[in-house]
Amino acid sequence: MRLRRRLGHRAIAGFTTLLLPFAALVGLASPASAATSATATYAKTQDWGTGFEGKWTVKNTGTTALSSWTVEWDFPSGTSVTSAWDADVTSSGTHWTAKNKSWNGTLAPGASLSFGFNGAGAGSPSNCKLNGGSCDGGPTVPGDSAPSAPGKPTASDITNTSVKLAWSAATDDKGIKNYDVLRDGAKVATVTGTSYSDTGLTAGTDYSYTVQARDTADQTGPVSGATAVHTTGGTTDPPPTGDKVKLGYFTEWGVYGRNYHVKNLVSSGSASKITHINYAFGNVKGGKCTLDDSYAATDKAYTADQSVSGTADTWDQPLRGNFNQLRQLKAKYPNIKVLWSFGGWTYSGGFGEAAANPAAFAASCKALVEDPRWADVFDGIDIDWEYPNACGLTCDTSGFSSFKTLTQALRTEFGSNYLVTAAITADGSSGGKIDAADYGGASQYLDWYNVMTYDYFGAFNAQGPTAPHSPLTSYSGIPTAGFNSADAIAKLKSKGVASKKLLLGIGFYGRGWTGVTQAAPGGSATGAAPGTYEAGIEDYKILKTSCPATGTIAGTAYAYCGNNWWSYDTPATIGSKMTWAKNQGLGGAFFWEFSGDTTNGELVTAINNGLN
Known part of the structure; x- marks a missing residue:
């Protein structure tokens, strides 16, 4: 990443x-x-x-x-x-x-x-x-204990006006008489069994259901956990997104200089066109998952006009910041799942220690994800280890099987009710990073791989040659064989990774050089082109007007303006890439990251349209 x-x-x-x-x-x-x-x-x-x-x-x-x-x-x-x-x-x-x-x-x-x-x-x-x-x-009956809490109800057969609820039975030393079903805290029914169908509801509306048991002496026990239900219909239902994963990364630090917040997903129209969000990044320290920036994640106060719900944060509420805004987003768009991503380029150095005791690492991650303050926000965990048994910002020597062992521990700890995914290298070269770890063996424990099919070439090689940073296929003159999406996907499939577990990566940014004298790829350069936040990198929303695309190569676009040369994806090239992904049977696509898109979310729209 x-x-x-x-x-x-x-x-x-x-x-x-x-x-x-x-x-x-x-x-x-x-x-x-x-x-x-x-x-x-x-x-x-x-x-x-x-x-x-x-x-x-x-x-x-x-x-x-x-x-x-x-x-x-x-x-x-x-x-x-x-x-x-x-x-x-x-x-x-x-x-x-x-x-x-x-x-x-x-x-x-x-x-x-x-x-x-x-x-x-x-x-x-x-x-x-x-x-x-x-x-x-x-009554409180001496010598007769009150019943236990029933299981948290599950919801099924949700329609515009009804929902079916079911729960596991409570226990009592003298026997259960019946159950009260509570909707938004008010009793709506008393039943003798462990299921109930609630009717007469309003379309497109959020409800919360709990259940409470009563014993034969009419003593009531504690209320069960609450289950949120959003009825179908109404005017707030998002349009269908198809059966493909459409995942975007939301960066924790984007709320600062980039001034990009969760509400931007709504105002841009992107929230209705995605299925998943990876929240980046949690850190890996001392062999454990840790929260990184608590102010951005849990403390930053939002005014009413800044928040997804339109309600201002109060100084004494238990949770503010990005996590609370994500909670509000999920209430508005119940189809969206949120995963907490750990690692990334900067924070991957801690995975080596984590791999030495994978069970302890997995336990720490689950405890953090299930912290009572935000347990309802996250639907899973994403591991962005750059790179197991290879070099990124630092070099890892934990061995070929370490990644598989780590993912197995995560799946064992999180079980089947959580998503467990990983962002991985897209180095399709012979003997490259895909060959350095057991990605094939690890895939059985993961829901999917985010294959980082971008950043192949850039001004980290200051003198060039200029080359597209996210080529879909190889081409004559490509600087490094295997550095393209098609070769990476093919190599992963050859190692036994199912097509449906592979997501194609899209960068919402470009990489560029300066001091370039030719428009076609393969030119020499003198260094990195100027960028808003970092030399050699610029958001698509800037490049589309500051340096419009002048050509395409290997399924992506490039631009030559002045003495600067940039490569980046456009809505047109993304559309072609999505067609390719569908033809390959891939599980969908993901992108890095939301703030690089235009204010009307044209790149997210291209992904959504291309995968539908």
Whole structure:
């Protein structure tokens, strides 16, 4: 993958604490009567897409007055209360507590009251407690344990107006009586089995479902994990993307000098034309996967106009930054899967140590991907090791089988429910980097390879000869035999890699030389052409007007302007490459990276159109 450029961290000003510590504000009120004599129920009363309004209703179902009440619940990470009325609402992490005001704590038998709040995020409350007891008023029976949580429901047969839910049974020492099905925290049904079909839904709408078990003594257990459902139809469904993978890299550091953010995927129209995003890059240190730039990933605050959801980040929400924006993107485009990519040109030096204890490395990666703050963001992991048993920025000597061993450990750790992929060399030369590692043997553990079929030639050879950095095929005069996409794909197939596990790589940038005197490839040069961020490299969105293509060779374009010579892909050459990829039976295509495209995403459009 391309060289990682750090454009600097941002200093974060400290916030003045507006709330006293949670423990100082909140103490469980001593109930005037047992918790079994009152109930608390939740309803989402409004949902405007970028936020929602919630309401809790407390009812005294007993025979004596309540003198105070405290309602507690948990929200999943990313869901929070932004303002509240008729109760004092505080939080500790994802745990929320609402305590009565001085004027509404007393509830006569049979009386009820409500308090409300505005919220951000899409989650539903769970683990409700009222005055330390059950929120449903069910009895607490001495010697009879409450049931366990049922399994997280799975959703199937989703239509415009309905969904079928199923879950694994809860357990109880005296037996399960029935299950409550909750939609957005409100009970919609009580069933005796472990499935339910919910109907009467709205097309193109997001819902969240949980399930709660009740035993034969009417004791309720904890709520299951939540399952998000997006009904079909409506106006927000993305158009079909076909059965091919269309993957783009989003760079963590792009939010700085490039000023490229997750929302740009929406405004450019690209989000509706891709299937996967690789978030680049996590680091590899001490044999472990590590978060690199926490400010960009988890802390950077977005205003309402900058965010995907149109909701401004608050200073106290559990997760901000790119990860939260990706979460919002996935809510808007449920078909998109996000993988966290580790390594890259700059960070591959740590893979040698990781390969020495692959099981420990894999465990560290899964623990990081499944961190509760962002576990719902990522659908898998991508390994960008440049290069196993060969040289990149540094040289690795871990051996021919090290890559296979590492990928096997990752698959064992992550299982079949996660995507596990790898970006790999496209050196198709005899005895080159593809021959240095067991890519054929490792492919059985991976969903696909991102074959980096670009950067073959460039001004890292300052005097030339000028040559296209991403040739699809060989051509007369190519500086190095095997340095082209067709030879790389053929070599990988010969090693037993299935065609459908190979993605063709596209660069959304060009490589160029200066001091060139001829328009055709093969000319001499004096050095790297000027670039916005790095000499010898420039984004397509700049080159298309600053140095328009003047010819094509080996399935890609080149441009000669002044004394500068550039090569890059255009929508036309990408279209031809996609046709070639389909004819080869490849699994799709990927590209490096989003910010090189135009503001209307013309290169992403070319990939999408070419693979459909």
